[in-house]
Amino acid sequence: MYSVTTKAEFDAAHFLAGYPGKCKNLHGHRWSIEVTLKGEELDELGMLVDFTDIKRDLKEICDNFDHSLIMKKDSLKPATLEALMDEGFKINIMDFMPTAEGFAKFFFEELEKKNYPIVEIKVYETPKNYATYTK
């Protein structure tokens, strides 16, 4: 079995609505996404998946989040959200809680849609704390 792994990063703010502690406040992380692909067969160039392809597609997803505010749908008062949007802030509204776990599943499914032989996503919120999603 072969496996290849690549990583990408982005900087973004989030908050965990309803969290009983400091993480309910707006704060930022340098999110780091580690993708692992696996397979038995190599192509005619001796590659499982070309790093160039997976790096490009992973970066495209990360770029959408870079320097944005990531929040779960309905977790701000409508007037607050409207005011932030009026200011022109880049906001990503997700249908999941923006935890490392939530992002791990999200990235897994986004790359699965692009037919990568994905087996695992790790999402680091900090260098020491990460969540893993596998199937």
Ligand SMILES: Nc1nc2c(c(=O)[nH]1)N=C([C@H](O)[C@H](O)COP(=O)(O)OP(=O)(O)OP(=O)(O)O)CN2
């Ligand atoms: N299982 C999870 N637990 C927590 C998550 C998460 O995504 N999955 N996220 C958070 C918060 O986002 C928080 O920002 C991280 O909290 P914490 O590590 O406690 O804070 P710091 O990085 O500032 O670490 P210090 O050691 O306090 O400096 C919480 N939990």
Ligand SMILES: [Zn+2]
């Ligand atoms: Zn956080």
